[in-house]
Amino acid sequence: MRSLKIAPSILSADFSRLKDEIQAVEAAGADWLHVDVMDGHFVPNITIGPVVVEWVRKVTTIPVDVHLMITDPDKYAAEFIKAGADWVSIHPDTCANPCATLDKIHALGAKASIAVNPDVPLERVQGCFDHIDMILMMTVFPGFGGQAFIAEVLAKITEVRDLIDQQKRAIFIEVDGGIKTDNIARVVAAGGEIIVSGSGIFKTLNYGATIQQMRRAVGQA
Ligand code: DX5
Ligand code: ZN
Numbered sequence: 001m002r003s004l005k006i007a008p009s010i011l012s013a014d015f016s017r018l019k020d021e022i023q024a025v026e027a028a029g030a031d032w033l034h035v036d037v038m039d040g041h042f043v044p045n046i047t048i049g050p051v052v053v054e055w056v057r058k059v060t061t062i063p064v065d066v067h068l069m070i071t072d073p074d075k076y077a078a079e080f081i082k083a084g085a086d087w088v089s090i091h092p093d094t095c096a097n098p099c100a101t102l103d104k105i106h107a108l109g110a111k112a113s114i115a116v117n118p119d120v121p122l123e124r125v126q127g128c129f130d131h132i133d134m135i136l137m138m139t140v141f142p143g144f145g146g147q148a149f150i151a152e153v154l155a156k157i158t159e160v161r162d163l164i165d166q167q168k169r170a171i172f173i174e175v176d177g178g179i180k181t182d183n184i185a186r187v188v189a190a191g192g193e194i195i196v197s198g199s200g201i202f203k204t205l206n207y208g209a210t211i212q213q214m215r216r217a218v219g220q221a
Helices: 015-027 050-059 073-082 098-107 151-166 183-192 208-217
Strands: 005-008 031-037 064-069 087-090 111-116 133-140 172-176 193-199
Touching: 005 031, 005 208, 015 031, 015 050, 031 050, 031 172, 050 064, 050 073, 050 172, 064 073, 064 183, 064 193, 073 087, 073 098, 073 208, 087 133, 098 111, 098 183, 111 172, 133 151, 133 183
Parallel strands: 005 193, 031 064, 064 087, 087 111, 111 133, 133 172, 172 193
Antiparallel strands: none
């Protein structure tokens, strides 16, 4: 069985107490920390820049997983990696040559991932499979935390799982958007292994209990 990794998205955290929130999810059993970077151009929302990532890095020891929803990752990836990003995801429509951008992320010392929006077919990113360590399957349209899970993406997650297994590739499948205790089992059954959850964790009262419940739901308590 693939081991489940839970990656709380700090977008839904209380930013007035960001350090406490990060340390609370880490103590609650979070495996990675997901950081949603939005620039108001690629998506209609503005969130976090490299300055914040630098401080996040200082208060946690778990991997920092930066999801770039910005128009120019070629220009900014280096700053996020310098700030401490271990993983960097890009959206293919934001760069002229996604494979080259992914190679650049590797050259800068981070792991590289490509994101697939709910309405984007896998064929659009398959050409980059030699250049990624992870594929980020979006189960909402990027832009905001707290949106409803798009269940139609499950079939595409199974499709990418089969493709990766058939080709014996070392590519993680991360799934992001609307995942909570009540649907995580379906996401993992479809083939997801790194599970992002923002409101599903930070909007609950007891992070430890929620993460435990997620692990129990997939039979990995
Ligand atoms: C959406 C972001 C997600 C989001 C997850 O644009 O990429 O990471 O913050 O939050 P929830 O789990 O609340 O959908
Ligand atoms: Zn995200």
